[in-house]
Amino acid sequence: MFKLKIKNTTYGISFSFFFVIALVTICSATQMEKLFMTLVSCALHELGHLVLMTAFGSSPQEIVVYGGGIRITPDNKQLSKNHDLVVLFAGPVVNFVLCLLTYLTNGGGFFCQVNFLLGALNLMPFRYFDGGRILALLANGKVCEFFRVVFIILSAVAMIHMILHGTVSISFAATFCFIVLSEVIY
Numbered sequence: 001m002f003k004l005k006i007k008n009t010t011y012g013i014s015f016s017f018f019f020v021i022a023l024v025t026i027c028s029a030t031q032m033e034k035l036f037m038t039l040v041s042c043a044l045h046e047l048g049h050l051v052l053m054t055a056f057g058s059s060p061q062e063i064v065v066y067g068g069g070i071r072i073t074p075d076n077k078q079l080s081k082n083h084d085l086v087v088l089f090a091g092p093v094v095n096f097v098l099c100l101l102t103y104l105t106n107g108g109g110f111f112c113q114v115n116f117l118l119g120a121l122n123l124m125p126f127r128y129f130d131g132g133r134i135l136a137l138l139a140n141g142k143v144c145e146f147f148r149v150v151f152i153i154l155s156a157v158a159m160i161h162m163i164l165h166g167t168v169s170i171s172f173a174a175t176f177c178f179i180v181l182s183e184v185i186y
Helices: 015-026 029-055 081-106 110-122 130-138 141-164 170-185
Strands: 002-006 009-013 060-066 069-074
Touching: 015 029, 015 060, 029 060, 029 069, 029 081, 029 110, 081 110, 081 130, 130 141, 141 170
Parallel strands: 009 060
Antiparallel strands: 002 009, 060 069
């Protein structure tokens, strides 16, 4: 991983990010355009978090770009619970607003779909996602664990349904495996 510290923030680029860029370069023009739109949507999602984090007087300690997205580690300055909630909701809200604007101006399309899915995925109640952090702020440990288990079971049922009907999505399967591993190992 390449890291550079500027003022109080460390910026990092993981080698997995370069793998994704290499993958984009060997794709067809249509696939490259879709991957680029997805990367832009992820960046705008994180920008939503950053803007509100900064507005509330916090700054990122570290920003790392990797193959699966962008990770922002806030500084040690504690925000209030309400400010934390607003910052966590900011990313998905950006995605839903972009989806709505694209739908209203173009009638939908891939950019609209990817933003809707990014917003919805990030609101799922898993530790790694914004929704899991939101749930942890709003509920006690047992309630959080119950929701996580229910969503893992529902995701497994959806995966089995897709496999049985021959419509399994490789990205869904990879995301599901990542979620289960992050919930078990975390």
